[in-house]
Structure formats: C-alpha cells, structure tokens
Amino acid sequence: MPTPLSADAFDAMLDRLAAGVDDPVIKAKVLASRDVGYILTEDTLHLFSAYEIDLWEAALDWHLDNLR
Template sequence: MAYSHTTIDNIMSVSRSRADKNRARKARLAADERRREEHARLVLERHGDPHYVQRDVDPSSGHVTLAMSAEHPQAAEMAGALEALRRDFVDRFGREPGPSDPLLADPDAAVPTPLSADAFDAMLDRLADGVDDPVVKAKVLASKDVGYILTEDTLHLFSAYEIDLWEAALDRHLDER
C-alpha cells in the first residue's frame, strides 16, 4: 500500500503533536515537582523558627493548634486583636471567656454561640464588598472558597495541595475583575 505525501505529512504532524504534548506534560510535571520540593524546604526551614507561626497537630484527636511566639513580628498586633475580642466578649456576656467559648461568637446570640458557617460567609461577603483593592477583595473571596487565607508568612503551615487550591481560587477571583 502506498501513502500519499499528504497522508505521510498528516501522520508526521500527529506524531510531532503527540511529542510536543508529551514534552509539555513532562515539563509541567517537572515544574510541579520543583515547586513541591521548594515548599518542603520552606516547611523544614521555618519549623521551630520563632519568627513564624508554628502548627501542631494532636495525633490522638487531630486538633490543630497554631502558636505565635512573643518574638514573632506581629505578636503585639495579634495580642491587641485578641484582647479586643476578650473585651467584646466580657461586654456582651458579662464574664471572662472560658476554654470552651468560641473565639468568634454569633453577634445575635444571647449566650456565647459559635459563629455559623453561613454567618461567617456573610461576614466575608460584607468585607469583600467594602474593599476597593481588587487583589485584597480576591483574597477575601478565595479564603471564603477554601476556608483559609495564605500569606507569604504562612505558606509553611499548608500542604502543597492546599496552596494549589488557594492559588486556583485566587486566580478565579482575580480573573472575575
């Protein structure tokens, strides 16, 4: 059976196209692997460093604890914010908060009640609506989508997969502008 030049050209074109796709896929996989290795190095580098928030997971319960040392650059600001939450709690409920009380209480509840997911989402929507900076607005909406917010200082607290989810949500909201 004889092939025409057109048929041979088509076969060669398909073969080149497959080879190009394979090269692109391999380059993408290599770039993903490099990014994950860089992330692992960052996690190890920041582990135990008092200038970064530290994450601890209780193996028996799975509860996550975040700790910020007094040496952390934002420790004083965080202490002030927590003190404001404590004062608000005392003003609203007439007592000091206990270990089982929520950090963010439902503003409409007469007793300390955790803020519902819907109320928290509505709070984020109001926050996003009040922000003029499109990047900050996209970050607020991305945090609503994934349930956390990433900053350069907190990358080590999240897995590479969680970072990928955050970046995809952030890109989606930035593209909506």
C-alpha cells in the first residue's frame, strides 16, 4: 500500500538523488526542487505564477553558481 513521505524523508531522498548525479545542471535542478518544493519544466511552466517561477530560477541559479 502506498504511504506518503514526510517532508523530511522527501528532502533526504532528493539529497541522495543529487549526490548520485554527475551532471551539474541536473544536480542543481534536483536541489532547487528540494528548496522550493516543486520542479519547473517547459510542460509545467503555465501552472506556476511569476513569483513561483522567480523563486525556482533563483534557487536554480544559486545551486548552479555553488556547484561550479
């Protein structure tokens, strides 16, 4: 039976996923999604407000800058 993950368990799962990724862009996207609580893609862009997009981009930029 499916069991929901707690926020802490989900964050830990994303941290483990990011640790196993070599591509810095993918790693930054995983970590940004952990930070903001969602992942933004071309297919889902229309579902988010300008504010949410700005938050996503700021988190992504921060991780990209700090992974290099």
